[in-house]
Amino acid sequence: MAAPSVGLAITTVIGADGGEAAAMEFRIERSTLTDAVAWAARVLPTRSPVPVLGGLLLEAADGRLRISGLDYEASARIEVEAETVRAGRVLVMGRRLLDVCRVLPEKAVECAVEGSRFSLASDGARFGLSVLPFDDYPPLPSLPEVLGEVDAEEFAAAVAHVAVAAGRDDTLPTLTGIRLALDGDRMTLAATDRYRFAVRTLAWKPGAAGAPDSSPADVVVSARRLTEIARSFGRGGMVRLALDGGSAGFELAGMRTTVRLLDGRLPRHDKLFTMTGAVTAQTDRAPLVEAVKRVAVVAEGGSPLHLTFSEGSVLLQAGYEDDVASQRLPAALEGADDLTVAFNPAYLMDALGSFDNPVIRFQLMGPGQRAMVTGRTPGEDPEEGSRPAHQHLLMSARPLL
Template sequence: MEFRIERTALTDAVAWAARVLPTRSPVPVLGGLLLEAADGRLSISGLDYEASARIEVAAETVRAGKVLVMGRRLLDVCRVLPEKVVECAVEGSRFSLTSDGARFGLSVLPFDDYPALPPLPAVLGEVDAEEFAAAVAHVAVAAGRDDALPTLTGIRLALDGDTMTLAATDRYRFAVRTLAWKPDADRDRDGDGVAADVVVSARRLTEIARSFGPGGLVRLALDGGSAGFELAGMRTTVRLLDGRLPRHDKLFTMTGAVTAETDRAPLVEAVKRVAVVAEGGSPLHLTFSEGSVLLQAGYEDDVASQRLPAVLEGAEDITVAFNPAYLMDALGSFDAPVIRFELMGPGQRAMVTGRTPGADTTDPRPATHQHLLMSAKPLL
């Protein structure tokens, strides 16, 4: 095996494939990356028991072949190589990399115990890479972190016709984002649309969505046990989580709610400022009244407050309290200049959405991005 490739292209490809490598594994070969060169292309793949990744890039093939080397060590080497063409070759039991006088030799791993890369499941359709990455980021902040409740560490990915719904909850907050996607015509011959409802690890899905970058259409593939994503020579799979996330329909019904609006940027800065004195999980209080909202935190000796302009409808005043970190996560997931609160009362549900000035607030359609918070107790 022998090939030549630009150092940047090699480094980027190795880094992309190495994302899925386990930090620790009882099977040493799972720390390896498989490099295969043939017909002017270099493919690099890696896997563990939860996910796999394979990327293909252009490379001058001198002699076709394949080699398995430790992935993280290879990435370290690629990062320090001179910014020149890299000549790579298998020489006996070593894989050599040479560039502008610098030379490295890495031990070759045996192929015998290396598992086959899982195939990509059936492709169901395509979604814009940039919109998909933004949507995943919006809901991932609400996913659980407790591995004792593995389903809650995932993101629900539901397909219904040409609508994709992403949702996540840790029982104290619930984020939902909908976006358009394009079902594969061959999968929708009867015109009823493509339907699916699965749970994918929030950490894995966030990594995948970010890795594709801002351009192109991501091909989405699903079967009974895994999800696959493919774009421009990059292909990755991830094992689905068992179980189902709870439905959010009833929780998101805010009949009789009091509504309040304030500018997002000043609110974010005020929450950061006032929350400095909120220690030990103490809440941050927001008191909405006609024309303003008062933020308060702290008890006895250390206290902080700040008042901001706000618009309140449906009550003379109302006070709610949130975990400051949860509130910051929610506010940070919005891009809209105005934040809209729908408040059921102290200790109850609060819906957070974004709004652009001039938008129709009477539109009966639900917002594409909604974040539900509870002030004192779990939602579920």
């Protein structure tokens, strides 16, 4: 039997702007409410000249609670089950609501609008939050046209693979984004900050859920926003993808979010990724990651980390004069007797950390030139001329040793 509600007699209340605010009363599990508020609050701006944009809109009706938030770049809406006693809506400060949800007892929560406050009560604890006015709150953007769907876990992994190469310089906003390109049943994600370039391809299902077959699309989405979205959807299922001229939308299991597209286009990678005549080397990934971490401790002031490949081994070296470090690992080399290349240690670690494969393969054009990093699994036999799904291009530095 469901626990009785608080049964508050509410018809109409006066909002903070002096107008009417809809009465509302519902009951919900604390963990469900906290997770939903946290998911919607991701998009709230840290600072905004419009105070109501710091609010979350809660709407209860027909056994469902809808929580929405937005700023000028993104929006989020999530629906969860809730025992609706009285349908209605309320606008409250989102981060304060999240703080309250996190400290509530792990019991069912009774929520209601009481006068000009939104109350939350659970197991003897009670909070009252000020109600924000609806007048200045903009409408939530609608979801653009759905083009198809992609596996949530694969999408989250692919976004993480390329996001490490996205730029951090807000004066070059396009380079802070991830290219999302659709062509047939393939999705391509790519990112670059001009010093490295990561690309990941994966399968997707165009024309899902009765939508017409999608035509090719090529847009740029904020890497930070897309990473947050993909990570929040990573629990499983199929993410529906929607695009229009100015925004991208994503929807999964009652969660819906939109994000404004970035202007401009990322440079094409096709010619850059052609490594004709490259020297090939490979080594086990896990020992290489540990060795890079170890040796890079003495690589101060942006000094590079050197890798000298020879038959049967690779020697990692860093540092000059007083402080130096080195470590040798087993490796295989094809196409040269030996070769020394140098990399920014942080960029090299980002690249290596984006792979899950047990073996790392380098294609090296020479000192100070392009170097392609890919992952391999022992025993796999890729098709002739095919490219790996995940590729990470680095610019090597001139060796100083």
